[in-house]
Amino acid sequence: MAAHPSSASAASYALTRGRPVRRAATVLALMVSATLMTSCFGGTAETGVQSGVPATSDLPDAAVQVMEKPEYVNAAWHISVSDLETGSTLIDLAGDVMAEPASFTKSYSVGAAWLRWGPDHTVTTPVKRTGEVTGGVLAGDLVLVGKGDLTLGGRTKADGTVDFANFDHNDANPVPGATLTPEDPLTGLDDLAAQVRASGITSVTGGVTVDDRLFQGQLAGEPITPIIVNQNILDVLITPGQPGAPATVELTPAVAPWQIVSNVTTVAAGADAKVDDPVAGAPGQIVVNGSVAAGSEPQLKTFLLRDPSTFARTAFIEALGRAGVSVAADPLAINDSSTLPAATTVDALPEVAQLVSLPLSEEATYVMKISYNRGAQTLICLLAVDAGKKDCEDGLGVAGQLWADAGLDSDGASLVDGSGLAGNYITAANGVELQRVMAARSDADQWKSTMPILGVDGSLASVQADSPAADKVFAKTGTLVGGDLMNGRTRLNTKALGGVMEAESGRRLAFVIIVNQGFVDGIQGVLAANDDVGAVAAAIQQAY
Known part of the structure; x- marks a missing residue:
């Protein structure tokens, strides 16, 4: 059972048109009151949704505090977390709404090659x-x-x-x-x-x-x-x-x-x-x-x-x-x-x-740890060749069929390349299901090891390195950045993180965290956002 990570501030997030928005103070007060009446902070992921509050109430306080930072006041958060053993959904914040995953897309392209050929190929x-x-x-x-x-x-x-x-x-x-x-x-x-x-x-x-x-x-x-x-x-x-x-x-x-x-x-x-x-x-x-x-x-x-x-x-x-x-x-x-x-x-x-x-396990490690765009796209090209085609774009259809055959609802993803450039969309829940598919394989540990490790290596080497969650979160990052010439800001089109974690309780969780359309200050702000999303993951790891 979860360690009661819900909070009154988490109750301020509601789903409107598939994105979190701030409700009026009076509505928030009613929601918090209803939550308190259920002893809450008493609803958990296992028992269902609290009175009037979506499952986002199961976000830990530390995660919500990060999500409420000024950089993300106009942003849309999409978070899905499930237990790999039971299949139960622990957190669902706009988990069924399409969002740009950036380089988390590589989980689909590299994963499809893994499904087709296996790690020793x-x-x-x-x-x-x-x-x-x-x-x-x-x-x-x-x-x-x-x-x-x-x-x-x-x-x-x-x-x-x-x-x-x-x-x-x-x-x-x-x-x-x-x-x-x-x-x-x-x-x-x-x-x-x-x-x-x-x-x-x-x-x-x-x-x-x-x-x-x-x-x-x-x-x-x-x-x-x-x-x-x-x-x-x-x-x-x-x-x-x-x-x-x-x-x-x-x-x-x-x-x-x-x-x-x-x-x-x-x-x-x-x-x-x-x-x-x-x-x-x-x-x-x-x-x-x-x-x-x-x-x-x-x-x-x-x-x-x-x-x-x-x-x-x-x-x-x-x-x-x-x-x-x-x-x-x-x-x-x-x-x-x-x-x-x-x-x-x-x-x-x-x-x-x-x-x-x-072997593919090592090539995949190179692609995933450093987020090698052309490498991920090359694997899509090789999938096309394997199917008797020469146009790399045909490899995406091959990848989709491989995932469908493996039990993933491929309608939960809409991809235009294998690397994660602009124009790719997935639901956070679909990304979690992808991890569930891979976690059920006999080579699941090898797949997990291809991903950056929180606070240890790859694109997560400097993220939450001093957190107790370091070395327990294995996840692919994603970043898309644009400009805001009107206001002189850097637009954080996407910051994403998805994979598996060993929770503090010992539970094995699959998760995807995506934030779209935040605003930061230059490259240092982008790097700070990388740590923020890592902090959300670390908070979840510690709370469950």
Whole structure:
């Protein structure tokens, strides 16, 4: 039984048109009076709704205090919590009303891939050859076939698990403090190149081509391709020098023809400084402008590759050279997969190298812990391919059918991508049901471990780290941010958190918390909102 988390202030929330609003003081007084007459704060989730008060009365005081902060006075909260053992609903605040879940959407896309293939599933990236090898000389071509490996050996730790930074390089431009992992992002290509050399090939007289035809897709104008090197971005690390001196700028991975044109200067320690996001200059150039303060920590910025296949082709040719395999073809030529024979013909060609991906459990961990947008969308693309289609958008329908077959009412979600950009909608109750489906599986613990852990890692590493709920809440975050030019505010379109928790009483709960349309002050306000939603989850964890 719940530990009586209800309160008079919680009674001030009522459902009107599916969103919480503040009622007039006289109505509130009547509601509180009715609540007191039932000994309440005596109604619990198990016994039902209190007199005149929706099930939101079962929100703990600490949660309500967060929800009543000025940042959320015009916001809509959607909260659903259920007991995983009994199936009983413990909290329902607009739980059946559609809301934007932001990156919690990844629970649907990554979860669908998990349903289809299971946590041990891998993909194999092969290198094929045409022609014959005589005396170490390949009188033909090499074909690197993209298969949708999300990390391509570039994030694998010594123990075989995936590495990630809590503030990952994928979000380095909008979020300050992003860092790199120590692994070499070209490790997978070096492995493949070494295998090519071990197969007996020392030189290639023909061409080198990346076969990127497995699927076609994009996300917010960014290419989604089956060949992924360093998440298809270039990392730009800026380190301050002495005041008045240029900053040191390092590019990772270093692949021709890319080079940095830096206009970043070092200003006095403590002075205002800002580095702009890198932009394209002349062909092969990345321009970085701005300033850094002396003595400050290095700053990480990123540059998105618009032609990942050409980048991968050049990087692979350079890896071949490091492995002792010379290539006659121009390493800087544009990748042209249209010259390749049919995919079935390529599949039947002799194989000279292969790279097996990390298992899906590790790839999912990378996507979920850091909220890797293009990675989640790639899984949707792979679901489309698995169903015999090439258009990534078809993968959403495949995902919907997988969830329906697993017992989830897919009508409770309306999705337009796998990552959680604007335009996706779910009900909080549907998100909870998704977690119930996954919690009933034999690999439920593996699924749980893919999610950020409150106060421990991923996008929840710094959230409620000192709370007694830390290490007991496993949940996917979600954030969508917009602007308010009229008032000079940052609009918090969405802040979401959903997953499972080990409640203080020992009960196992599934939960989803979504707040739409709050208003905060800049990026620091967004980060504070992340902690606020975490505080709501922590309050629920402690109260039940």
